[in-house]
Amino acid sequence: MFDFIARRLISIIPVLAVVAVFVFLMLRLTPGDPAAVIAGDNATSDQIAMIREKLGLTLPIWQQFGIWISDILRGNFGESFFFKKTVAELIAQRIEPTLALSVCTLIFAVSVAVPIGVLAAYRQGTLFDRFVMGFSVVGFSVPGFVIGYCLIYVFAIQLGWLPVQGYVRIGVDFGGFLIRMILPSITLSVGFIALIARITRASVLEVLNEDYIRTARAKGLSNRVVLMRHALRNAAVPILTVIGLGIAILIGGAVVTESVFGLPGLGRLTVEAVLSRDFPTIQTVILLFSVVYVVVNLLIDISYTIFDPRIRY
Amino acid sequence: MSAITPEVVVDSASIAAASTKRKSLWRLALRNSNVIVGGSILLVMVIIAILAPFLGTVDPTRIDPAMRNKKPDTVLTYKLEDGTPATRTAIMGTDSLGRDVYSRVLYGTRVSLAIGISVALCAIAIGVVIGLVSGYVRWADGIIMRIMDGLMAIPGILLAIALVSIWRAGLITVIFAIVVPDVPRVVRLVRSIVLTVREEPYVEGAISVGTPTWTLMFRHILPNTVAPLIVQGTFIAAAAILAEAALSFLGIGIPPEIPSWGNIMAEGRTLFRVFPHNILYPGIFLAITVLAINIVGDGLRDTLDPKMSKKV
Numbered sequence: 001m002f003d004f005i006a007r008r009l010i011s012i013i014p015v016l017a018v019v020a021v022f023v024f025l026m027l028r029l030t031p032g033d034p035a036a037v038i039a040g041d042n043a044t045s046d047q048i049a050m051i052r053e054k055l056g057l058t059l060p061i062w063q064q065f066g067i068w069i070s071d072i073l074r075g076n077f078g079e080s081f082f083f084k085k086t087v088a089e090l091i092a093q094r095i096e097p098t099l100a101l102s103v104c105t106l107i108f109a110v111s112v113a114v115p116i117g118v119l120a121a122y123r124q125g126t127l128f129d130r131f132v133m134g135f136s137v138v139g140f141s142v143p144g145f146v147i148g149y150c151l152i153y154v155f156a157i158q159l160g161w162l163p164v165q166g167y168v169r170i171g172v173d174f175g176g177f178l179i180r181m182i183l184p185s186i187t188l189s190v191g192f193i194a195l196i197a198r199i200t201r202a203s204v205l206e207v208l209n210e211d212y213i214r215t216a217r218a219k220g221l222s223n224r225v226v227l228m229r230h231a232l233r234n235a236a237v238p239i240l241t242v243i244g245l246g247i248a249i250l251i252g253g254a255v256v257t258e259s260v261f262g263l264p265g266l267g268r269l270t271v272e273a274v275l276s277r278d279f280p281t282i283q284t285v286i287l288l289f290s291v292v293y294v295v296v297n298l299l300i301d302i303s304y305t306i307f308d309p310r311i312r313y
Numbered sequence: 314m315s316a317i318t319p320e321v322v323v324d325s326a327s328i329a330a331a332s333t334k335r336k337s338l339w340r341l342a343l344r345n346s347n348v349i350v351g352g353s354i355l356l357v358m359v360i361i362a363i364l365a366p367f368l369g370t371v372d373p374t375r376i377d378p379a380m381r382n383k384k385p386d387t388v389l390t391y392k393l394e395d396g397t398p399a400t401r402t403a404i405m406g407t408d409s410l411g412r413d414v415y416s417r418v419l420y421g422t423r424v425s426l427a428i429g430i431s432v433a434l435c436a437i438a439i440g441v442v443i444g445l446v447s448g449y450v451r452w453a454d455g456i457i458m459r460i461m462d463g464l465m466a467i468p469g470i471l472l473a474i475a476l477v478s479i480w481r482a483g484l485i486t487v488i489f490a491i492v493v494p495d496v497p498r499v500v501r502l503v504r505s506i507v508l509t510v511r512e513e514p515y516v517e518g519a520i521s522v523g524t525p526t527w528t529l530m531f532r533h534i535l536p537n538t539v540a541p542l543i544v545q546g547t548f549i550a551a552a553a554i555l556a557e558a559a560l561s562f563l564g565i566g567i568p569p570e571i572p573s574w575g576n577i578m579a580e581g582r583t584l585f586r587v588f589p590h591n592i593l594y595p596g597i598f599l600a601i602t603v604l605a606i607n608i609v610g611d612g613l614r615d616t617l618d619p620k621m622s623k624k625v
Binding site: 014015016017018019021022023026029030137138140141142143144145146149150152153157164247248249251252255256259270271273274275277279282285286289290293294 | 459460462463464466467468469470471472474475477478479480551555558559562563564565578585586589592593596599600603604607608611
């Protein structure tokens with residue numbers, strides 16, 4: 001087991017190394033002097049010279065990479081000249097809405113998608129099953145921002161039940177925070193629910209043909225116990241895998257959803273950074289999201305043994 | 314001479330078998346109800362894209378300050394170039410610069426379909442070459458797959474945003490930025506097929522009679538990837554259209570002069586509360602198009618690639 005965890009940990013090193021090289025090269029691939037690009041349009045020549053010194057731009061490129069990566073590993077992500085803050089401060093300031101949105105979406109999506117997926121498999125071929133499958137195709141096809149605006153139009157503008165946009169910090173007003181999380185979480189959940197429900201249905205269907213399900217039924221266990229304990233647990237590995245892979249959709253969707261609902265999170269920050277060509281911030285956000293994505297999937301890989309004791313490493 | 318003869322025999326036999334099999338598969342695919350329904354919708358979209366100038370549209374970029382922010386079905390009066398007054402009904406209203414939303418949405422169909430098709434073709438072309446090399450050239454495999462794993466670790470839309478930020482927005486850069494995140498998926502698919510097919514007796518047979526590597530790859534191995542790649546291609550096209558819309562919506566995609574569905578929606582954002590039509594109409598077109606492609610993809614997968622359809 002520990003052997004396996006160690007092996008998996010080592011295996012993510014080359015992946016993250018490729019990500020790091022890409023993020024590092026980003027700035028070098030832009031046309032123009034990287035120092036001038038970082039400093040922005042209003043920088044003085046002194047500032048540019050200072051940045052050039054700091055990045056070691058006169059050194060060979062592999063030494064520049066060494067300087068950059070050792071800074072990153074020590075938590076020094078550089079300075080955003082556009083926002084006039086260090087990137088670390090900027091991220092700390094913007095991380096809460098994104099984290100809150102992702103957690104709410106994950107909870108909502110999984111608690112909706114898994115039951116409807118199981119039920120669709122159990123009632124394969126019925127109207128409900130076809131409805132779920134139809135929904136999953138539609139859910140993949142309608143872009144998040146269209147869903148978001150439709151929800152805003154109906155529930156915020158026409159009915160006036162929920163606020164249109166904005167964000168309240170958890171610590172400031174928890175009720176206000178929850179109310180403002182409802183529409184963004186539903187918006188972001190749609191694609192995710194489509195994905196998870198589809199895989200849940202498929203993997204539960206596969207398990208339902210197994211001998212032990214027949215045995216469980218023959219023992220006289222209730223449908224609920226058979227479905228939840230015997231079928232779902234055995235179908236858990238592909239479901240977990242797709243939830244992990246879906247984190248990429250979640251991150252991409254967060255960028256769009258935050259823009260629709262005016263949430264001051266990391267996704268919004270990414271867009272602002274791209275529009276103002278603030279490279280230290282873009283680089284750090286991409287690095288951060290990729291690390292989160294890789295680590296979440298690593299944890300899911302490791303968790304397989306908990307759900308399926310037949311898997312031994 | 315004796316080395317060549319058996320090759321010709323093996324070759325023609327396998328190709329003939331493959332082509333009849335393929336033909337019947339295509340016939341099967343065209344009878345699939347999903348392919349028919351989705352294909353018909355797509356055909357309508359293609360016709361709209363081609364005939365956009367003849368469907369009662371005006372210049373989608375023409376700004377008319379007097380006619381800004383009109384709700385759908387407003388009758389607009391304007392003067393023709395020779396000065397005679399004329400009226401036309403803006404069935405989808407106008408945007409905040411007075412441009413006709415109906416014309417913009419119809420012309421936007423061109424951009425979206427072009428993006429979908431070109432991204433799918435580019436991603437497959439690049440992915441096939443890298444995948445063939447990776448599956449066939451053993452020493453390159455490790456390096457290539459590590460790079461692909463690394464690229465896949467960056468969430469797709471984020472990678473596209475990063476690439477756009479490097480090159481600045483433009484049609485070609487947006488296409489390329491959407492292609493790059495899709496390439497690793499194609500590479501993995503092609504590589505996995507190459508790895509299974511290269512152990513097949515007919516490939517070993519071809520090797521044993523001295524078939525050059527390139528012939529082997531393109532005539533014996535590549536045809537096996539066609540069906541799965543077509544299925545994959547439809548899903549890439551659907552995702553690409555969504556990605557372009559998302560990028561343009563965020564203001565970092567196609568330049569605002571070119572009417573694309575994402576651009577129209579981006580411009581409709583500020584006045585959404587009063588004039589929701591700017592987001593509604595392009596949104597409907599976008600959703601229907603992507604839905605149609607996905608439905609076709611599902612149908613093709615069921616018929617062309619039964620192994621995969623069992624999995625999902």
